[in-house]
Amino acid sequence: MGGRPQPAGPPLRDLYETSALRERAVSESPDGPGHGPGSTVPTVTERSATGRRSRTEPGVGRPASEVRDLQAAFNAAQLAMAVVDREGKVISANQALGALLGAEPARLTDEPAADLVGLGQDSRTWAAYCEVLRGRSERLRCTQRLKSPDGHSVWADVTVAPLADSRSVLMSVADISDRRDLQARLRHLQMHDPVTRLPNRALFFERLAAALDTSVHPRGSTGRIGLCYLDLDGFKAVNDTLGHRVGDQLLSAVAQRLAHCADQAGYGRRGGHLVARLGGDEFALLVEDSTGTEQLSALAGSVLATLQRPFELAGQRLSISASIGVVERVAAGTTATALMQAADTTLYWAKADGKARWTLFDPERNAHRMTRQALASTLRPAVEHGEFTLEYQPLVGLGDGSVRGVEALVRWRHPQFGTLAPNRFIGLAEEDGSIVELGRWVLETACRQARRWQLEHPDAPVFVSVNVAVRQVWDSDLVADVAGILESTGLPPELLQLELTESAVMGSAGRPLQALQALSDMGVSIAIDDFGTGYSNLAYLSRLPVSTLKLDGSFVQGFRDEEHPNPADETIVEALVQLAHRLGLTVTAECVESAEQADRLRRIGCDTGQGWFYSRPVPADRVSALLGPHPAP
Structure with a gap:
């Protein structure tokens, strides 16, 4: 020394x-x-x-x-x-x-x-x-x-x-x-899952934070990071039927295969990977210093393949699969929260697309999802702020070309995304329940406008047709709402038609059936919208207080080509029209876009037509000009 x-x-x-x-x-x-x-x-x-x-x-x-x-x-x-x-x-x-x-x-x-x-x-x-x-x-x-x-x-x-x-x-x-040594043992216990012995959620996020710290990346590093986020399809069924002991054995076996899969891919030799159990049946494979999406896609594919091989556990032969969300991006500027949100979203896509697959993060698809979330968060206040407006599309008599009625179509004038059609927000409104408030506003606005047209054209009054979601029937007193609106606006009940989809009224019983019957007794017409695309069980037509069938536009598509018509479409439409007429119902054909279609529908016997051939949806002030006779095709 x-x-x-x-x-x-x-x-x-x-x-x-x-x-x-x-x-x-x-x-x-x-x-x-x-x-x-x-x-x-x-x-x-x-x-x-x-x-x-x-x-x-x-x-x-x-x-x-x-x-x-x-x-x-x-x-x-x-x-x-x-x-x-x-x-x-x-x-x-x-x-x-x-x-x-x-x-x-x-x-x-x-x-x-x-x-x-x-x-x-x-x-x-x-x-x-x-x-x-x-x-x-x-x-x-x-x-x-x-x-x-x-x-x-x-x-x-x-x-x-x-x-x-x-x-x-x-x-x-x-x-x-x-x-x-004691601290190291305690840390290992704290940072590892006792069932699979894999790193747990705490250690995973610790390593993830270190991997995203670009200030400590070694020279020659790619500066990229990749993540495969997966959960097992059908694991709950294993737990419920075979018990948690077998479920834990399955999780342990899955963990071994995942670790072996990562090692076989070469990550273990470089130490640039982490296989972790995040909780339940969720696992993550973190790839530090990633070389790109091809590397992550190959890893996800090998994980799917290895997990699809049967497991032999406790005398049972178990087959499972996994859904995997794959995210790969530059580490600089990426946060752990943003990476995990992207991985969670992509995993959801993989399950929604059918499970037993991997899905790569798509910025465009995510942007649509973010737009959907933004719309959902502002939907309720938009009703209060007066951001919605109505347009009207005529329903024209195929025999004389006159306007018999109009369908009210709601539009959302969104301050950020512009004017949005119903298909962009009606589903969201049904999910969060705001469809009740929005539907009530549409109904009242359309009835008030129809009353104005009745006063302006007393000799040729037109009815207004309003779409009603099934949730409006369940979550509100639709009968009381309609009765109150008709009374406050002065619109006669016979000038109001309510449209419900075929799937909404299929098998109606109890409260919905009672509501429809009460509305019909009140004098309000009930129409089945998009008829022919749902269950198409014709037996319920005789039990429901329905007055009109609106044929879905897909049937009319085959009427476009006069030289090469689709005979099956014409046969189906003709049969539906005849059946409806025998039951005392009128028939409206949707999506009429040409004179040839209108003429053939008239010959078959359809009562009214609706589509761009007659008019696109227009504001209320332009409907008055259309209330005169329309030239017959």
Whole structure:
């Protein structure tokens, strides 16, 4: 360990006297003390300007017995210690330090203390150590990794602090290896899942945060990150039917296959991967330093393939699959929250697309989803703010070309996205329940406008047809709403038609059937919209108070080509028209776009037509001009 051999360490009093008699001028290198432990550390002059020793010098005035006691306690202490002068050289070391370092204490004298415990290996630690030696700092405490005499590593808690009434400092070295081992074991338990032994959610996000910290990326790194986020399809059924013990065994087997899959792909050799269980049946494969979407796609494909092989557990042969969301992007500017949101969204897409597949994150699809969320969050306030308006599309008699009625179609004049058609927001309104408030507004606005037309054209009144969602029947008193609106607007009930989809009225019973019957008894017409696209169970037509069938536009498409008509479409439409007429119902054909279609529908027997051939949806002020007779096709 360097230093010259000595028979025994000097007593503390002699050490103090020797230290006090050394005069060292303050001499600092122009580059400062940051060059390592071998450089000269400036010391404080130990004599006053008069040349006399300071009265606070240790040992002066102390009884010899006290000094001997201090020396004995120093040598017998279980804590490894050394007295160090202001140049950083060991003045005296005790037996515990010698045993820790595998050297006789006397051999440590005059050795640079920093070298013994590695204080010069880190520039910040070295600078803090020098500050203590200069008397500018009260204490240095750090954890160092040392080599024990038998070659094993030893973790030590090193403290350096000035001695009271002395020009020296005391360095103590405590072996904390057992404590570090315990902390490591506790951390492993804290950061790993007990069922699969994979890293858990906490460790996953710790590694993810480190991977996204671009300031520590090594040279040559791609600067990209990839994530496969998956959950098992049908795992709940395994738990429910075979029990949680088998479910845990399945999770453990899945974890082994995922880890093997990642290793086979080569990530294990580079250490740039992490397979983690995030909770339940959710797993994540984090790929640091990704090379692109092809790499992640290949990994996702191999994961699907390995999980689709049957599992043999507890005498059972289990087959499962997984849905995987794949995200790959540049690490710079990406946050853990944004990455996980993208992964969660993509996993949802994979399940919505049919499960047992992987899906790559699509920015355009995500933008549509974000727009949908933005619309959903502003839908309710939009009704209060008056952002909705109505347009009307005529329903024309195919026999005489006159306007019999109009369908009210709601539009949303969104301040950010412009004018939106019903298909952009009606589904959202049905999901969050705002369809009740919106539907009530549409109904009242359309009835008030129809009453104006009735007063303007008393000889040829037109009815208004309003779409009603099934949730309006369930979540509100539709009968009371209609009755109140008709009374407040003065519109006769026979000039109001309510349209419900075929699937909404299919199998109607209880409250919905009672509501429809009450509305019909009131004089309001009930129409089945998009007829022929739902269940097409004709038996319910005789049980419901329906007055009109609106044939879906898909049937009319086959009437476009006069030279090559589709005979099947014409046969189906003709049969539906005849059936409806025998039941006392009228028939409206939707999506009429040409004179040829209108003519053929008229010959078949359709009562009214609706479509661009007659008019696109128009504002209320343009409907009056259309209320005169329309030329027959």
